[in-house]
Amino acid sequence: MSLVSFDNGTFPLADVQDNPARYVKRLERAKVSPGYAVCLCASHRTPLQLVIRRYGSLLHLAGWPEDGHRHKRDSCPFYKDPDAPRAARGGDSKAAIMATPTGLNVKLDAALTLRETATGSRGSTGQPTGRTSRRSASLLAFLQTLWSESALNQWTGTATARHWGQCNAMLLAEVGTALINGSDAQNVLHIMRRYEEADRAAINAEFDVFIARLAISPNGATHRGLVIGEINEVVPTQFGHALSLRQSARKYYASATLIDRASRTFAHAWKAIGVRTARVVAILLVERTAKGHMKLIDLAAMLCSSAFLPCDSMYEVGMANRLVAERRDFLKPVRLSPDDDMLPDFVLRDTDVPTHIEVYGMNGLASYEARKDRKRALRLSRRIPAVEWNADCEPLEAVSLPASRNRSLLT
Known part of the structure; x- marks a missing residue:
């Protein structure tokens, strides 16, 4: 359970997020002095400061700019993967x-x-x-x-x-x-x-x-x-x-x-x-x-x-629900750039090498099959392991997923 500290108190982050109205006065005082809250998910020589931000009538906690990578990856919602795709940063002044x-x-x-x-x-x-x-x-x-x-x-x-x-x-x-x-x-x-x-x-x-x-x-x-x-x-x-x-x-x-x-x-x-x-x-x-x-x-x-991970089909919903139930560490890529030539349906991040998961639900369609072939060729050239699920003819429970290197930590 992640804890945060402000106004001379320590509180469960989940309660602060779920019940923001309870903490308005405390956060207002902390916003004045010292001007931030502290996340206690990990110990660092420099504290993990959190921004106290007003939105409407309430105050909310946000990660300190460019500091997300220092939070505890496996338990803190303020953790930000520095390698994850993000919105346009600099360069393109015409980006929407x-x-x-x-x-x-x-x-x-x-x-x-x-x-x-x-x-x-x-x-x-x-x-x-x-x-x-x-x-x-x-x-x-x-x-x-x-x-x-x-x-x-x-x-x-x-x-x-x-x-x-x-x-x-x-x-x-x-x-x-x-x-x-x-x-x-x-x-x-x-x-x-x-x-x-x-x-x-x-x-x-x-x-x-x-x-x-x-x-x-x-x-x-x-x-x-x-x-x-x-x-x-x-x-x-x-x-x-x-x-x-x-x-x-x-x-x-x-x-x-x-x-x-x-x-x-x-x-x-x-x-x-x-x-x-x-x-x-x-x-x-x-x-x-x-x-x-x-x-x-x-x-x-x-x-x-069911856990609010974005999906492109009900087949993907089924796969995402299974990955969550099995406590897998994964990413659902969202297309933020037209230059992305891969965009797998999911990426398992708890395997020795990141593993792509592809959910195929339109097998037999010529354009769909051609796209599958292009992505397979790209993965082969880049040595990316993959799991493929032909959802229209194979039950989800029959799909074999690679073992998680975190399995021992969860049992």
């Missing part, structure tokens, strides 16, 4: 998502502010054009990057479960100082807190403050917001559909056209809504109507395993 010394800088292809034009229509504001214009990222690309930057696509094998409270804390630790379309993240992005009945009033009040920003300003501009949470259900209504998240009973109202497009664009995720062994995380682009309802303008849905 850039990691800067002060946090992520994101340009989305979705407008967060609209203004009335002379003709009465609404257009986006403040988006640069011309040769110096940056590329823009889709909602899904942004969500996937957040997951990767927060190390939520990694598993160290020391636990067999991860709940939304941990996801919330890890996301906030990464996004706290981000800029999204030029605005501070906390003004335009709300990451749902894990629902606890005892904290219902505080959780709702915090969300209401965020929603209050989504209004038409005196200059006629309409402000939109982003919400991240786990989809609970999508049900038909008289005028379209209503979507709800597991962390709140609030409804988000969407047109039938939007829901139909989402169900096709994010087909694997959409079919998994309500499936017990999977999770479906969504990022919602919302507006507040004149009557105070939440209107869903756009969304992206990401399929995840």
